[in-house]
Amino acid sequence: MVVLPVRFERSPRLHPMLSEEPYPVGSRVVVQGKRGPEIATVRGAGEAPERNGRYGAVLRAATPEDLNTWEDLHARAEDLKWLLRARARERRLAVKLVAVEFTLDESLVTISYSADERIELGSLISELRGHTRARVNFAAIGPREQAQMIGTLGACGRENCSSTHLQDFAPVSIRMARDQQLPLNPEKLSGPCGRLLCCLQYEHAQYLELLRDLPRKNARVCHESTGACGKVTKLHPLAGTVDIQTDEGVLFGLPASELRRLQESPAPKAPSAKTPPTRNAAGDEGRVVDGT
Incomplete structure (x- = not known):
């Protein structure tokens, strides 16, 4: 038994599947996943399974009949997607239907959608009864999952990372953009999904290493050779x-290795035990609140 990494059609994420034989890379196989039997593509060599690993199963190599059935189900799913979109507009439902997917045995149909607020979609189930007897599963997805399934182009001109290689959505913060000295322009920092660019995390660790050798912004420094002093x-x-920028308003670009940091003024001493504690506007005792 070996563990094969396989990839489904609408996601680059690799799923480990237990197999009795090592199928070559690129093979189309029928796997038993969480939703049921589906067609997947082998994307790596087999490895030994871990003792406590949780895996799906490769049932068999996909036959021509399996592939023909899969293509027919894709065509039916695409027709149902446009039908449901039309019915949702008629009912004025504030929802975006992203994808409709069948399992290979047509026992389950999964409808992926996005909505800004909780919405009742039960009225759409009746529209499906005349087209399939499969169980219906509505799956709410976020903006990043939506871009992953649809596929878009990023600002770099290439297909977005979430559709090509990202295995998980790591948290991205505006702090990463600040550390990389990027302009805080939402249009330039946001991806097609409207969220912060996933690629901001790629080089963040390297920028943190480089920033350790630089003085902080607004710190006062002096140039060792010329003696010019100013604020970063x-x-x-x-x-x-x-x-x-010197006190005279002159701007200099200088290597950080040639600068000497001036001692900052000491922080004020904490109040003694006899001093009554101060309270902020919210009435919190002894708590420092940013911006107050």
């Missing part, structure tokens, strides 16, 4: 330089 206005982590 901009960082250039890749070049290892910073821009400083």
Whole structure:
């Protein structure tokens, strides 16, 4: 028994499947997944299974009859998707139907949709009864999953990462853009899904390493050779330089290795035990609140 990584059609994520034989890469196989039997593509060499691993199963190599059935189900699913979209517009349902997918035995049909708020979709089930006897499963997906299933082009001109190679959606924050000294323009930092670009995480760890050797923004520094002193206005982590503005308003671009950081004024001492604790506007005792 070996474990084969397989990929389904609408996602680049690899799923480990237990198989009795090592099918070659690129083979189409019938697998038993969570939803039922489906067609998948082998995307890697077989490995030994782990003792406590949880796997699906490769049932067999896909036959020509399996592939023909799969293509027919895809065509029917596409027709049903447009039918349901029309019915949703007639009922004025604020929902976007992204995909309709059958299992190979047509025992289950999964309808992936996105909506800004909770919505009742039971009225659409009756529209399906005249076209299939499969059980109906509505699956709500987010903007990133929607872009993954549909496939879009990113700002780089290539297909979006979520449709090509990303295995999981790692958390992305605006702090990553700040650390990389990127302009905080939502249009440039957002992907086709409307969320922050997944690629902001790729080089973030390297930027953190580079920033350790640079003074912080707004810190006061002096140039060792010329003696010019000023405030750091901009960082250039890749070049290892910073821009400083002197008290006279002159701007300099200098290597960070040639700068000497000035001692900052000591922080105020904490109140003694006899001093009554201060309260902020919310009445919280002894708590520092950002922006207050």
